[in-house]
Structures are given as structure tokens and as C-alpha cells.
Amino acid sequence: MRDCRTEKGETMSKQSIKWHEDCLKNSQASWAAAQKSTSAEVERLEKWRIENQLHENQIQEAKRKGRDGFDREKFGKKRGER
Numbered sequence: 446m447r448d449c450r451t452e453k454g455e456t457m458s459k460q461s462i463k464w465h466e467d468c469l470k471n472s473q474a475s476w477a478a479a480q481k482s483t484s485a486e487v488e489r490l491e492k493w494r495i496e497n498q499l500h501e502n503q504i505q506e507a508k509r510k511g512r513d514g515f516d517r518e519k520f521g522k523k524r525g526e527r
Contacts, residue, residue, distance in 0.1 A: 449468030
């Protein structure tokens with residue numbers, strides 16, 4: 446959580462309404478940027494989790510089939526999938 450501070454980093458007991466409006470506007474813009482960044486990171490992590498699950502499934506399938514190795518890009522994937 447951010448608060449509004451003076452240029453010297455100090456808070457003051459009384460500020461104008463305009464100052465508070467500007468502070469709120471800046472805080473809302475910072476929040477929106479942080480939200481966007483966080484959402485993108487959550488999406489990236491979810492894709493990573495899915496890729497790990499796919500890899501684990503490929504390993505298990507290869508073991509079931511008695512294979513000693515496989516091409517991760519091709520094994521267990523149907524045509525047209527990625």
C-alpha cells in the first residue's frame with residue numbers, strides 16, 4: 446500500500462483537496478500497473494505449470510510403453526497440438 450508523501454518523503458498533517466486528488470490518481474495508476482504486471486506473471490506461471498504437467502505425463506507414458514527415451518516435442522502429442 447502506498448501513501449502520499451512530500452518531495453522530501455515526509456507526510457504532512459494537512460494538504461489541499463487537489464493534492465489528495467493527485468495522490469489518489471497516482472496511486473490508482475500505480476495499482477493498475479501492478480495489477481497488470483501481476484496478472485501477466487500469474488498467466489506465465491500457469492502456462493509453466495501446464496508444461497510441467499505435460500512433461501510429467503510424457504515421462505509416465507514413456508515408462509508405461511517401455512521406452513528408454515523420447516522427443517519431448519513429439520511424444521504423446523496428437524497432430525496439430527502444441
